[in-house]
Amino acid sequence: MKFNPLLGMEINGHPFSYKFFQTLSLIYRTWSQRKAARELGISAPVLNRRILEAEAKLGFKLVRSTGAGSELTPQGLEILERHRRFLTKMEAGEKPVICGGHISSGLLSTLAHEFGLDAVVYGSDDESSFYLAQKELLDILALDDPLIAFQRDLDFTPIAFDHLVLVSSPGDEINNLEELINSRFIGVSSSSQRLAWKTLQDSKIPFEIVKEVKSPYEAYKLVDNGENIHTFLNSSFFSGSDLLKEETQHVISLVRYGDFNPEIEAFIDFILGPGQRIVEKQGFKSL
Template sequence: MKIKSRGLISLEINGEIFDYKLYQSLESLSRTKSQRQSAKELNISHTVFNRRLLKAEEKLGVKITQKVGNGTLLTKEGLQLLEEFQKYSIKIEKTNNINIAGGHISSGLLDSIRNPFNTNIYSSSDRDAFELARRGAVDILTLDDPLIAYERDIDFTPIAYDYLVLISSPDCGKIEGINDLNGLDFVNVTGSAQRLAWTSLKHYDIDYNIKYKLNSQFDAFKLVRNSENLHCFLNASYFKGNELLKFDTRHVISLIKVNEDKPAVDEFIDYVLTEGREDIKNQGFEPI
C-alpha cells in the first residue's frame, strides 16, 4: 500500500483518503473489542459504525476487522492501519498531553486505567514502540515483555504480572501434563512474551514444531481456533486457556520513562502504581 499523510490525522492509501473518523473507530475498537460499545463511545449508531468499517474494507480490498466469539477484533491489516494513523499523529502533534506508546497488551492495560491525566496512547509491537521512544517521540514506553529493557540494561518500572496460557484447536484432546506437548504444532507470535514458553519447553526437553509465525496474538488465536491440532501460548490477561506453564511464563508488564522533563510523567506513573491498582486487577492482571 502507498501511504501518505494528509492533514491532522488523515491518510491517503492507494489514492483513497481515510480521515480521523476511521482512526477514531479503529482506536476505540482496539480497546473495547465491541462494535456496539465503540459506537456508543463515539456517540453514533451501531449501523453507522459498521458501515464505516465496511466502506473502508471495500476501499482497501482487505478485511480490517474479524469476529471472535461475541466480540470484534482488528485484523493484522486493521492493526497496521491504526499504527500508521498513530505514527503520523505522533509526528505532528504538539501537546502537553502525555504520549505513551507500547505493546498491544501493555498499552491496552494503560488505556483501561481511569485517571485524571490527558494521555495519548498508541499501540504497536514492543520493538516499533521502542524505535519511537528512541527518537524521543513519546514520553512513556510500555513493554509487553521486558526483554528489550534487559537487552539494553534499561531501568524499567514493573506495574503488573501476567502469564501465558495454552490455547488449542477445538478438536485436540485434553492436555494434562508437560509431556502431552511433545510433538505438537504451534503458532509463534513474534515480539511477544511467548519466548518464555519456548524456553520452558526446551527446559523440559519437549520436542515441538513452530508451524506458523504471526505478528498478532489475536490473529494467532483465530488461526488456532479454526484449525486442527494446532496450539499457541497467549497472554492470560486477554485469553482463557490451559494454565500448564503459568509459573514458568510469569512476567512483568512494565513502563519506561522516556521524557525526564515533563513532571506529569512521574505523576502518571505514581498514579498507575497506586490508584490504578484496582483497574489493573479488573483487567485480569496481577498488580505489583
C-alpha cells in the same frame, strides 16, 4: 490574557533556570557574548561567569570562540534544541504519547482513562515500539516482555505481573506437557512466549513453530480457526490452560522517556498506587 511561561530544565541532575537557556539562545542568535549580555541587561563578565558555572556542572564546553565571535558547541546546540522542543510541546498542549506491546498498551489505555490522562495510546509489538522510543516520539514505552529492557539496560518500572496460558484449537484438550510432544504452534514475535519455548526445550518436548505473527490477536484467530494447533497467550486477555503458569510469569512494565512532565509523573504514581486495583480488575496480578 496571554501567558508565556519561562521554564527551566534539569540536565544530568543539575537544575537550570530559564535565564540559562535565554543566554544560550542569544549567543546562538548574535554570535557575541557582549551583545547577548546587552540584550539580557547584564554585564559581559556576569554572562561569562554564568556560562563557566554551567560548563563546570556539566563537564563539557557550551560556548567556544571563533574568528566571527562566539558560537555554541555541539553539546550547547543540543541542549538549546531540546529546550526549544520542550517549550513547543508545552505551548502546543500536545497529548502525551504512549506506545507499547498489545497487552501493556491495552492496560495503560485503561489506566490513563481512569486517571483522566488525555493521552494517545498505540499498540504494537515491543520491538517496533522501542524503535519509536529511540526516535524520541514517545512519552512512555510500554513493554509486554522485560527482555528489551534487560538487553539495553533500560530503567524500567514494573506495573503488573502476567502469565501465559496455552490456547488450543477447538476440541483439543491438553492436560500435561507430554501431550505437547511434536505439537504445532503459532508464535508471536517480540513477546514473552520465549518463556514457554524455553520451558518446552528444557523439558525435552519437541515442537514446531509453524508460523510467527506480530499480534497475539492474530495468533488467537489462527488457532481458533485451525486444527491441532496451539499458542501461548497472556492470561490477562485470553482464556486457556494454566499448564505453564509458574514458568511463564513475567513483568508488564513501562519506560519513561522525554523531558520531565508533572502530569506523566503523577500518572505513574497513580499506576503504582491506587491504580493497582484497576490492574487486578483487568486480569493482571498486582505488584
